[in-house]
Amino acid sequence: MHLWRYKLSLRGYRAMILQHMIFCLLLIHRGQPLIVVPLRAVMATVGEEVVLPCHIKPEMDANGMRLEWARPDLTPGFVYEWADQKEHVVNKQPSYRGRTSVVKEKLEHGDISLKISNVTISDEGIYRCLVPQVGQEAFIKLIVGAVSFPTVTVISKTSSRVVLQCESAGWYPEPELLWLDGEGNLLSAGPTETLRGPDDLYTVSSRVTVEKRHSNNITCRVQQRNTNQSRETHRHVPVPSWYLKLVLVPGLLAVLVSVLLTIHRWRLR
Template sequence: MLPLIRNICVKIIVWVILDASPINTEFNLIVPSHTVIGLAGHDVILPCVLSSHASAVSMSVRWFRHGEFLDYLYLYESKKISARKGSEHRVSLLTQQLERGNVSLLLKDLRMADAGRYLCHVSEQEEAREEPIDLEIIQHGSVPRISLVRHHKSSVQFSCRSHSWYPQPHMIWIDHRGQELMSATIERTSSSKPELLHSVTSTVNVEGGQWEEIFCVVTSQDREYKLESTIQIAEEYYKESAFERAYVSVFAISIFLGLTSIAASLLHVRRAKTEKEEDLEKQKRAQTEKEEDLEKQKRDDVMLDADTAHGRLKLSEDKKSVSFGELDRQKTQTDKRFIHKTCVLGEAGYDSGRHYWEFNLSNKTQWSIGIIQEPTKEQRKAKNEQTYPENGCWSICFDKELKTVEKNPKIFPSVLKPDKLGVFLDYDKRTIAFFNVEKKYYIHCVTANFKGKLFPLIGPLKGCEKSLKISSVKRGPHKTENDTVSSTAD
């Protein structure tokens, strides 16, 4: 109660002085009429400028939250600065702009609790001006994560969840044509914490053969910020359950029929089963043709290029495996070597044809694997340039979650994490594909307008304590475990 009384008394004294003194209208304060929007974790400027653009160097500038005049956030007075305890490194004036009458406040590392009304108070001798500014904080949430909820007969149900948003986001499912899936159901929840962050979850049922690929898209409330994840649905999801449903259905009917009806039903089952078997046989033949087609492609015995390996990467004598270790300062510096990125390339580059190679990634805790357009000397030495598609690199990685390597990565369901990863390049069709060899699922496929030679890429690696091995391809990608050489488990 006492701080409130003191605050009111101070304000009364200020305004009594102003009321008793002749008002000098040499300056007013200009602030935005609209609410200032800031993004959590980023910086924002609360604009406040003297209308006359006169110098504010000799003035007193006070920034405070509504109702907290004495407990100011920032005070510039007699060319001295003071700030609220705990906020010293988060608030400041644009001091070089004071001579131009700019007394705006820079607020750094925004938090949800920073939202609210602020007041810009400027005084000189007996004259003072004060204007309010409202600040709203928005927070962009997590990349949506898709998970398999259940596999029921001829359909599968997927769930998508994203959390830590403010204000409440929008979520939709779309197919590969960009059409919204209207069958989705959405559930929104708000946190009980003071920040009132929002989560959104949506589920969708997918009928057999209806879509090959679907996307879960979450956007900010103004639709200006978007994150998405995708899942590619293999035909194998439905085959068993569809046949099982047909068989159970006929069996249930037969219980209520006489011996004659039972015979007829069995005949019907036999015909249905024959038709089903023929259909499955056609699908098997199509799959076999795909496998034979892959077997006809050029076999690639990929070797790693020691001249490109970062100083912390150790290659085996046969150039088939790589591990992460201490920095080797004795390594000869070459124009081909990566200086800052812990990467290594394959020896051979490809500028035509179809190529395929595999990795055994069982129990690997972190990896990044892809294809890169032949990097320049500058790119190999660049410190901040990322291995993104716009820089001629197409990769997927695993580091707690499976995702693409790009600015806005696609997060894949954990069920797609491969023990064996296949990398397929069709240079002439400009296609790169990654797939789970054992489960026969395509994880990610991209069409890119690349040029020049493309090289196999491993990295950046963060800590492969044991070797990660690339193997020769003996067969097509859908073969048994004995067809590829395994690597040492991480």
């Protein structure tokens, strides 16, 4: 299963996971130790810390073993090496220096999980967990996302309507932008403009024109379906005084007429 030298597509990754599951079942039947990783991809956010789980089953002390974490698509591909009870950095990929580690206290329990700090977009990919002494390797996919809260500003307004603009910068992968009214219904808005910066992060913006009405609470929502992340900002559009008069005055008149009729009937008794 020495596939780490080749760049793996998502389809290839799924096929490889299926092969690994079959291989693990055979090993379980033979009573041999396993390298176990989650079947699902691990999600991470830019700037945060993430752990890629990897364990030896049944539990055994990995402190004195050689451990290798690598990326199939990088040269050099090693992101972490452990041997002789210490880390080796000679063959380490430069972009990971100072950012990857294992928890030494957990090695004796067979926990060889990789911790990556200050996650970047370029960290996204497929990782190989290998223990040569056990004679096995396993692969795990890391998906990286970046999110930010949108800002809503007033571009122009008249006595009856207002034009709002929503903008949100620092997203990855590319998100979608939605406008919603106070009841959660989608509003018809202008096209979403998308820009991709030199840091590979996306900025999205859009404008919407809304009529000034009662309970006009407008929401701008930016969401990324692949990472199941969303952020939103609410903006209240004030009701114009003429609209209040239009709505309230007839109501007050109706109440006044009802009161007068009641008093008139009472006097006739």
